[in-house]
Amino acid sequence: MSFLQRLTTGFTASKIGTDRFGNTYYESRKSWLGYGRKRRFVIYKGAADPTSVPAEWHCWLHHVTDAPLPEQKLYGWQQEHRPNRTGTPQAYRPPTHVESANRRPPTAGDYEAWTPGS
Template sequence: MSFLQRLTTGFSASKIGTDRFGNSYYESRKSWLGYGRKRRFVLYKGEADPTMVPAEWHCWLHHVTDAPLSETKRHAWQQEHTPNRTGTPLAYRPAAPAATGGPRPATAGDYEAWTPGS
């Protein structure tokens, strides 16, 4: 976050809290014209990645709840967040012949392609 952004945010909004990833959440001091309510926004710690907003804070950001939900109540089936890997070397790549450059294996429903003049 730049110095100018930090300065202007301090004048126009109040800090509501911080999540376990270090992101800071703010709410504007006044209702926005045409918006009908106070604007809520997040300043990310490090690179801006919207997938790093926990569900508890997502509800608050989108005006589903008036106050952020508790982050301490975690169930055994809930997994910790993993960042979006699209476009990185860690992205999912299926084991398809097109991806590996090899020939396609034969299947029961194979056909013989039509060629002109035959």
């Protein structure tokens, strides 16, 4: 966060809390004109990755709840957040992808090219 952003955020918004990823959540001190309610926003720790906002804070950011929900695992099948790996070497690639280690087996004579008029 830049010095100017830190300075203006301190004057115009109040800190609400921090999540387990280090993201900090704020709410404006006054209602915004034309918005009808206080603006809520997040300042990300590190790179701006919207997928790092937990569901509990997402509800609060979008005015679904008045207060942030407690951060807890409700079900055993829930997994921890992993950053979006699209465009990186760790991105998911299906087995037949061009950059995958596996290759599609070559056709073994079961393919006939279409020709018009035949």
